[in-house]
Amino acid sequence: MISSEALSKIRAIVLDVDGVLTDGRIGYGSGSDIEIKYFHVRDGHGLKLAQRAGLKVGILSGRKSVSNEIRARELGFDFCYQGVLNKKEGFLQLARELDILPEECMYIGDDLVDLPPMRMAGFAVAVADGIPELDQVADYRTHLKGGRGAVREAVEILLKGQDRWDSVIQRYYS
Numbered sequence: 001m002i003s004s005e006a007l008s009k010i011r012a013i014v015l016d017v018d019g020v021l022t023d024g025r026i027g028y029g030s031g032s033d034i035e036i037k038y039f040h041v042r043d044g045h046g047l048k049l050a051q052r053a054g055l056k057v058g059i060l061s062g063r064k065s066v067s068n069e070i071r072a073r074e075l076g077f078d079f080c081y082q083g084v085l086n087k088k089e090g091f092l093q094l095a096r097e098l099d100i101l102p103e104e105c106m107y108i109g110d111d112l113v114d115l116p117p118m119r120m121a122g123f124a125v126a127v128a129d130g131i132p133e134l135d136q137v138a139d140y141r142t143h144l145k146g147g148r149g150a151v152r153e154a155v156e157i158l159l160k161g162q163d164r165w166d167s168v169i170q171r172y173y174s
Contacts, residue, residue, distance in 0.1 A: 002140060006123050007161030011104040012056035012078075013047070014091065014117065015151065017068050019110035020127055021059070023147030037067040038147060044075050046152035051076065053164040056098055060090050062113055088116035108154055109134065110146050125154045 018024050021043060027036035047057050058079030061068055065082065072080040079098065084090035095102045107114070107121035110130035118124035118137045126134035127146035135141065140157065142150040159165040 002157065002161060003123075004161050006139065007158055009104055009122050010055070010106045010158055010162070011100050012058075012095075012098055012106070013050055013155065013158070014094065014105050014107045014121070015057075015059050016109045016111075016114050017059050017061040017065075018063060019130070019146045020108050021071070021147065021151060023145065024110070024129075035065045035067050037065070037071075039071050040147055040149055040152070042149050043147075043151035044071075046155035047075055047077075049159065049168045050155050051078075053159055053162070053168050055158075056100075058094070060084055060087060060094060060107075060117065062087065087113050088120070091117035091120060106154065106158055108151060123158070125150075 015021055021039055022037045029036060051057050056078040058077040059068060059072060060081045062084055068082055069080065079094055081090050081094055091102060095105065102120040103122035105121045106123040106125060107117045108125040109118055110127045112131065112133060115137060124138050126138035126141045127150040128142045129145040142153045144150040144153050156165065159168060
């Protein structure tokens, strides 16, 4: 059962990238060290809807990648923490810089490194293909896989739980 009280307190969405915003695969072009990643367009649109609802949105990634920077800039993320090897400390730092409490964040992850911020988050989400250990701390496990709409699914649950969904999608019915 999803706690509507917990959802009502969420002011920011914090995302892992590889395995959450992407399917976890990383490719390299011939003779290039620039990573190739694939992001799902509906995840991006869902995050824009969250921003329109007044939520802060951004990434907390252990890897540093030009692809991450491009996607964060393209979507107008409020924060972009990369190369964060200690996600617990990174999560606490971004909360301080956003002037919010860790429990005012929804965190979406897929692997062991995501356990510490998921424990502190007000609403912790594991993607469908995330490791089983996340079930110990996750408030919700998506039906969709990472990079395949899982983020959009979680955003819809959040916005509907905060009674913001109808107002942010109204523009599409006008």
